[in-house]
Amino acid sequence: MSSRLYDWLDRRLNLKPVQRTLLDEPIPGGASWIYVFGSVTLFLFVLQAATGMFLALYYAPTPDHAYDSVRFIETEITFGWFVRGLHHWGASSMVVAIGLHMLQTFLYGAYKKPREVMWMVGVVLFLVVMTFAFTGYLLPWDQTAYWATQIGINMVGTVPLIGDFFSRVLRGGEILGALTLSRFFAIHVLFLPAILIGGIALHLFVLRRVGPAGPWTDDRASLASETFAPRQVYMDAVVIAAVFLVVATLAFSIPLPLTDKANPSDTSFVPVPEWYFLFYYELLKYVHGPLEPLATWVLPLCVILIMLFWPFIDRNPVRNPIRRPAALGSGLLFLFVVFGLLGISLKNLYAVPRTDPAVAQGRAIYAQLGCAGCHRIHGEGGAVAPDLSTIGYTRPDRAWHLKHFRDPQSVSPGSFMPKFPLTDQQLNDLTSYMLSLKRAT
Ligand code: HEC
Structure with missing residues (x-):
């Protein structure tokens, strides 16, 4: 602050003691x-x-x-x-x-x-x-x-x-x-x-x-x-x-x-x-x-x-x-x-099992089948179906996923999630990927 302005203010507001304390x-x-x-x-x-x-x-x-x-x-x-x-x-x-x-x-x-x-x-x-x-x-x-x-x-x-x-x-x-x-x-x-x-x-x-x-x-x-x-x-x-x-x-x-x-x-x-x-x-x-x-x-x-x-x-x-x-x-x-x-x-x-090839395979299947059209994972994908970011926590049960993938309506009546024609191996890999999703970010 210019010293003249300061002096001007100081004469009116008595600033020196304030300056001293601060x-x-x-x-x-x-x-x-x-x-x-x-x-x-x-x-x-x-x-x-x-x-x-x-x-x-x-x-x-x-x-x-x-x-x-x-x-x-x-x-x-x-x-x-x-x-x-x-x-x-x-x-x-x-x-x-x-x-x-x-x-x-x-x-x-x-x-x-x-x-x-x-x-x-x-x-x-x-x-x-x-x-x-x-x-x-x-x-x-x-x-x-x-x-x-x-x-x-x-x-x-x-x-x-x-x-x-x-x-x-x-x-x-x-x-x-x-x-x-x-x-x-x-x-x-x-x-x-x-x-x-x-x-x-x-x-x-x-x-x-x-x-x-x-x-x-x-x-x-x-x-x-x-x-x-x-x-x-x-x-x-x-x-x-x-x-x-x-x-x-x-x-x-x-x-x-x-x-x-x-x-x-x-x-x-x-x-x-x-x-x-x-x-x-x-x-x-x-x-x-x-x-x-x-x-x-x-x-x-x-x-x-x-x-x-x-x-x-x-x-x-x-x-x-x-x-x-x-x-x-x-x-x-x-x-x-x-x-x-x-x-x-x-x-x-x-502790995401990064090295687990089944998880990597499952991730690839997820991308191929366009699951992201409906689901979101860590901020990416659609919002019409549940966010899957923490699905590994919320549904840790492999059997549940297998059953759900084979026939979504059998587990969630009225679900509009489609059935995907997948081999047992592919279903297992996809499920491994789902189970690895445990964190919100
Ligand atoms: C056309 C939209 C659509 C597509 C595509 C789709 N889903 Fe879904 N999904 C849903 C809906 C709606 C639900 C909620 C009802 C249910 O549980 O089936 C759901 C539920 C789920 C759940 C259970 C979520 C929970 O919290 O219970 C999982 C896991 C899942 N989907 C995985 C997948 C995977 C993996 C793919 C790709 C192979 C996929 N979905 C493709 C619509 C979709």
Whole structure:
């Protein structure tokens, strides 16, 4: 800004003190690339807000129109697919950014006295972001959205005493339907942004009161200090630009999944949650029967409480991670479990038998016979018949497919799917291909 304009404004608005609080905040030990993740998270929130506003221009939060409005955004609106892509990948990136921000804070022991309150507000912000993700997932109202949300709400229902009440509040009744959708929409676009903005303001207010933590050295007196502007501002801006480029590239190059429209009566559909909930989805697979509540609420509640009150559990004033083996060890163990489960889950999901020649053969038959004229797989093909992207999950039974291919009407009375004259070998290959289709994208 030209200095004359600045002086003119300053004489009227008294800007100097504002500049001092915003830009001249001293950072002990100076600017660093490791401090950028808070700003990156904030930027991604702004990106989510901006893209969300544009999506809201066309999105209709009712079961009759939600799916079609998302499809409309994808196919009819100029750059609608791109804005939806930015919002989708922006959400994923926000989870990554906030995770790295927390990791840095943890590693540097920056949550320790006097910054306990800042950490606690941060944990709440993290939970709000995860709630954003959970409520946003339902909005496209496709099969995945519907059944993944069903699982989530059922989990809430397993909490004793209050669970039933809360799951009914979330659903807006006994069934997941119109009220649930409008409720999730309102929470996603009105309640959560308000809470998040308030929380961010509080987080930054506390930061201004206690100041940045700086490096973990004990010898605080010897630390040189540097103001936030210009070098930290520059570093933040560089990383923010890079993150935006990555998000835009992902949005540009990877088409987003949209499975079939939600069908509440198709209870056989097996949804796949977003990658950041996958580790948890994997965990749920291992616990059954009386142990189930352990995974559906006891463990998550314990982890959340431990995270929230961590500054009071780890009271060791030392900040150097090498000299805090217990804290570092528990942090690493936590990451190991989460990423281990995520790894197993991804492996199961993406373990497509690429080398299986029967699958390749089946894929060729699928192309030859023009099945794509009616069916869609991973976004390609017609829409008059069921989307087959995840048919390997929803119908894992080989015999069913063979019977269905030989005579569709015998399994689905009234089906207009034609019979194809195929040999047993061809039928088996086609079925192998069907069974290999397990993922939504
Ligand atoms: C003329 C349109 C049409 C063509 C072509 C067609 N189908 Fe279908 N298909 C349908 C319809 C309609 C259904 C739903 C009723 C049923 O289950 O038969 C269906 C159902 C299916 C299902 C069961 C889906 C489910 O979720 O239950 C599979 C699997 C399937 N088709 C595979 C194929 C394959 C493989 C081909 C190519 C060899 C093919 N279809 C060609 C119309 C078609």
